[in-house]
Amino acid sequence: MAEPVNGFSKLTKNQKIEWLAKNHFINKEEGIKTLEQYWNKDAKLQALHDEFIENTISNFYLPLGIAPNFLINQKYHTIPMAIEESSVVAAAGKAAKYWQQRGGFKTKILGTEKIGQVHFMYHGDASKLKSFFTEVEPKLYKATETITENMRKRGGGISTIELRNKTSQLDNYYQLHCTFETLDAMGANFINSCLEAIAKTFSAEAHQNSLFSPEEKNIEIVMSILSNYVPNCVVKAEVSCKIEELNEDKNLNPQEFADKFVRAVAIANAEPHRAVTHNKGIMNGVDAVVLATGNDFRAIEAGAHAYASKSGSYKSLTHAEIKDGIFKFWIEIPLALGTVGGLTSLHPLVKLSLEILDKPSARALMQIIAVAGLAQNFAAVRSLITDGIQKGHMKMHLMNILNQLGATAEEKAYFVDFYKNKTITHSNVIKEFNDLKAKNV
Template structure:
């Protein structure tokens, strides 16, 4: 029986591995060798990785690919993407090439406002709280001045603080709803530091407020935290061209192709079951670039899906229309990204990814990420309304299946050539492999 471990975080990496492999693997020697095989040979690089998180025992590798030929606002990009899913990079590259000679992608940053909140409980007269807030608001800003000093020098800082009465949702619940401009930083630490300062000042000043009763003075600060829902930190990306230029290698007439794309998007806007998968495809492109550039893809995912549900129900993040014989396809995404701070200045491959992108500002990165999501969605819909999604996906997945089967390089070449002319499914690949081995 495995016993709980005491002081695990204080063990050396080797001791952690010994404990882990001894207690949780069938072959500790083989498991230990596997973990060590993924260590970086450069001890300085490995130490850097060890210190990114707690209790590190090894590195987990994901492919770092690149999708070339993205023309964005008349500038050509090769976009780094980190992802494990077959066909994502290929699909993005195909969409980039498709739009390259049609004007490329156009983008607009609609807003860059980020949000944080101080959540608190107040038992008393809301009008007295409102009056108190109005009087104390300048002091909230004053007490946080040491935190905002450097950000303000660069043109950012706190843009507003509002008192919001949320008692219609929860008894006695109020909040300070605060907005920020954090420039090229994602800004989480800055925002959270400001919020904690606001909370401390709010509590201190309420205790000294002579207009409050003893009960009203006892404001209960529940928590102070940024929000990953940023509906005013939004970027738009779009493509457009005359319908008759939507040439898809004679798979379908251009007009029919345009109509089917519009119908496919309309279905994703009307049907949540389809919208979830539709938007997941968008996030294949978005997350891959977010991860490659050292940003928080979990935060982006949460905020984007909340944005997709901001109206009556969960719906498509992309839109399409044909008007006056012009096809237009676009997306709006909330993206709170950073190009300074965090992993952007630590992880060697993140630094390289940002260099490949021309060392973009946060707003430039927002535009690149949105384009990656739009391109991915266009490629997916194009496959769905023409050949179907499986033909291209399974051909890209072919090598994964062959590797699982233990195919040799010669067998991989033979079967790759075979499936250029035949439909690849998991069962058909296994059957062809077995026949080849016989």
């Protein structure tokens, strides 16, 4: 059991590792060696990584893969994906190739509005607060002018500031609901800086205003923070083709495939237990590109799942229909992204990933990432309604099992060929591996 430690953040990196090894590692030398194996040999590059977060002891690697052949709005893209789950990149590439021959993906930005809120408590007459807000609103914009100057020059900035009465949800609770256009920046720091300036001015003006009684003047600012729920920062991606063009499945004819696919998506729209797993598959594609491009996948996840619940019930983020002989499959998803600022200009692989994507604007990146999510979902649903998800997934997982068993290159080649037309299970691979070892001995 670890002992409490004081001043840990002030220790050097090596001192932190020494403390960690002494208190937590079963084999001290082996643990330290493992951490050091993942350090970058370039000391300058390692120092850069060390400063991304606090108390850094090593780097935690994820594979960076690419999925080529994405035809989006008649332009080809190669999409970088950072993810540890086998079969995700392969599935995305397979879906890209499938739709490449059927017109590709089409995308459209539905909105780019981002949101921030000042949450405050007010004990008094709501009509007085409303009158005060009307009077003070121009001063709130003015209070942010130095912060928003550069953003305004590029066409962005604060779009609206609105007073909202939330007392029906919580006694005495109100908010200033603010909307923003942050262009190619994700904008978290920009939005939060604006909100804090707005809150400070709002509170100071209330203290001086003659409309209020002494108690009413004492507005309590609880917090000022952006929201990761951005229902008006949304992108749509879709694929469509004639039903007869859905002709690559051996077990189902095109009409059967289309009908079954639409029903599968309808089930995800009707049943939350299925919807969660259905949407998780979408986020496999989304998160992998979000991570590769240095964006905040936790924020994207939270916003997407909130959007999936906007009706009051958790539903599918994708939709499918058959109309006039045309099969159509699409997604609408909120994506608050940035291609400047943050890690985008610091992390070498993030910079390279954005280069692979031809240095997209935030709007272009929204469209690419929505396509990655739609492609992933198409591949997953297609597998589920035909061969089942495990056949392809376990083939990709086979290498992980063999690596766990310490297989040689020759043994890996043997088992890839051995399982070409066989069902793969973890226990079966172990048995066959042990049998082969025994036979060779």
